[in-house]
Amino acid sequence: MEYQLCVIGAGTGGYVAAIKAAQLGAKVILIEKDNLGGVCMNKGCIPTKTLLKSAEKWQDLQKLEEFGIFVEGMAYDWQKVMERKNNVVYQMRKGLEQLIKLNKIELVVGKATFVDKNTVHLVTDNPDDERDIVAKKIIIATGSEPSRPPIPGADLLGVITSDEVLKLDEIPGSMIIIGAGAVGVEFAGIYAGFGCMTTVVEMAPTILPLCDVDMQKRMGLVLRKQHIAIKTGATVKSITRGVEGLAVTIESKGKEEVLEAEKVLLAAGRRPIFVAEELDRIGVSHTKKGITVNEKMETSIPGIYAVGDVTGMSMFAHSASHQGLIAAVNAFEGEAVMNYEAIPSCIFTQPEIAQVGMTEQECKETGRQVVISKFNFMANGKAVSMGETEGLIKLIADEKTHKIVGCHIMGAHASDLIMEGLIAIQQGLTAENLADCIHPHPTLSEAVGEAAMGLFGNMIHQVSMRK
Template sequence: MDSYDVLVIGGGPAGYVAAIRAAQLGFKTACVDAFERNGKASLGGTCLNVGCIPSKAMLDSSEKFEMLQHDFAEHGINVQGASVDVAQMLKRQSGVVDKLTGGVAFLFRKNKITSIHGLGRLVRQDGDAWIVDAAGTEVKAKHVIVATGSSPRALPLAPFGGHIVENSGALTFTEVPGKLGVIGAGVIGLELGSVWRRLGAQVTVLEALPGFLMAADDAIAKEGLKLFQKQGLDFHFGVNISKVEQDDSGVSVTYTEQDQEVTARFDKLIVSIGRVPHTQGLGADAVGLALDERGFVKVDHHYRTNLPGVYAIGDVIGGAMLAHKAEEEGVALAEMLAGQAGHVNYDVIPWVIYTSPEIAWAGLTEKQAREKGLSIKTGQFPFSANGRALGHGDTRGFAKIIADAQTDKLLGVHMIGGGVSELIGEVVAIMEFGGSSEDLARTVHAHPTLSEVVKEAALATDKRALHM
């Protein structure tokens, strides 16, 4: 029986990063993962294979097509007869995925990590080690890390299949749907709806919550809704879906909105109402692994489960279901196992929605800060007053900084605009070190750059923005 110091169950962002860091720290490491793509083993989990990476590839392709149609003429670039080749977009998307998943396999070889394709299941304890069924073969490990991720949440009225798809299915449409329905106005719904809207679909978004993007700062949500509606996305909030029926040609959705029953017809329907922990086949019941009422694996602050020597990280333990959060947990846990002080600061995890414009935030919203009884000051600066944004021809949105009124400590950053997924990093770094808006405002930013919007927003918290 093969024996390892660390055995990771799951090869997504949490699992593969934990395996790499554990190997770097000198542990004999293996990773068992059952994910398959195109009938072959493929490391990287949902994120690399059918989530984060392919969706961003399609977002980029579709945005380029929209710019070609609507924005290039302003730059003096005239193009006629532009068309969409969905097959080529999917081919490019697949190539991007191949490079990254192949890169993970290379890193496993480089770090001498044993990769086992198949299901991993906890079997029994053997002294201070665990026996794990890894793809039908029992192996022994001193430390077992559960990193099995999450799965799309299905709507009971609309099980996946046929014209009803989740995120992975929405990334493989072979042609642009005429009418596309999206249930859920969260991150996935907005991103995938945006892809096909840009390529020509008529997109209707149905959301059960009474308002738009209620997890974001109110100012950002208000601006985002205005811009997305202007683009042609048709939003309906506070809806109650009562019936979903599909036939050979499409899907009919019946819902109530403001006490009126409506039936809408779609060629395709994307269901994006969140994700649930993936623990099927793990053997949790058989070995007594504790799960909470929603099915997440219970852990303490050191990612320890109720079973000695068994740990869990990533989506399967809940919290922010984000790849970068999962990766940091993988690093932190591996370092803890090595006796180091691994740590993740959950207060400054950045959130990003890769629409156009992008939306990004970290820390407290203004509403959350006030609910905590904090005395705050805010600063806001628009991209319309930024030279680089004007040069790009995209002046939508703004950056907003929230700081403590007494200490000036940065409490939150909220942005909507072009490239804000890249801009948020510097503010998160300063927040990680407990920095202030003055620290950000006094930092020299290159000119002309989009990042000057962040500096000016920090200056605005003290009412001394220079270019507004």
């Protein structure tokens, strides 16, 4: 049977591409070797955010006395925490299954291997289902997997990745996390929140290397308040057996130090999943970072597209989703281009961090003349009433045009507040445009308006922090 589209991989990029193509009238087959929903739904975004919410609830209980509420005998059940996480994932997956059916997409669990540029060979658990799939267009959406850095001892029992850390039967007494990017600090927050003695080791000079400098500094202070130890500028030399379980030898400024913990979590990035020899056979260009695509998400072979983490470009679920839309539209309807200039990133620590556009460091490196304004959550009525005063809105605007070029937020609901900054950057809005918007009171969004006022004028509830 010939299909108009074959999508390999049913993660965020793959299933969105399949649904969009089906909506455009295409006959679609979607092939997934594991669970529907890919990494995000099963091993990433959804399960981690579910655990983060449990950790947040537990930590909120410790602060109830501040709100005049006294509760005795508080306790948590880790098995129940994990059970809820699994139930949330199951619920989301079942909902997606229904969407696939409603859009009349053929979903097959199996492994697809390229035969030629229009054919893949399908192998499933049922030998009778083995067959060749012929399609006019193919979208590769095979995702990524956790990287295992070449550290001696990285394969020891007790050294885990972000996949295994979501399956722990109990909270370890101690954990060393190698990597202080988004994944590392999020898991640090989860496990430290439940009482695990947590240490984060980062090779870069600061935590969250891709974040704005103010977010790096403030989150470092917050993590230390949460009793998370931080070792930056540190290279991991080896992992061996130790008294407590595992011993991690690190080197910083020419000095070696040995850290010990029950578990070691590798959180040093992800790598795309593809078979190089298979792609070479059909002529699809690729590098170690991923499959090479143009702005239309098309590979070097016309009619074959790649989306999501397998491209190595903007490895976020929301980027994969949009890439899936772009690929489907270009395959069947017309012209669409992927724009990477205004893609937000969110880090679900407590409090959250969200950012879009240029950082202060990038402005300095490129010589762009900008004005920067900062507004603290401490001066926002809603934040004070919530007891969530740890936060900051930082807006960056072009000095000449006054257009917003960067928005960085640390604080409660930062992942929701970032949309105002995203729209401003994408639509070319100025500081005055944002400041002129009437923000409802009392809300956290007022902090964005205040920061905008502070760019080229004066804030109302705080002395302007402009530079």
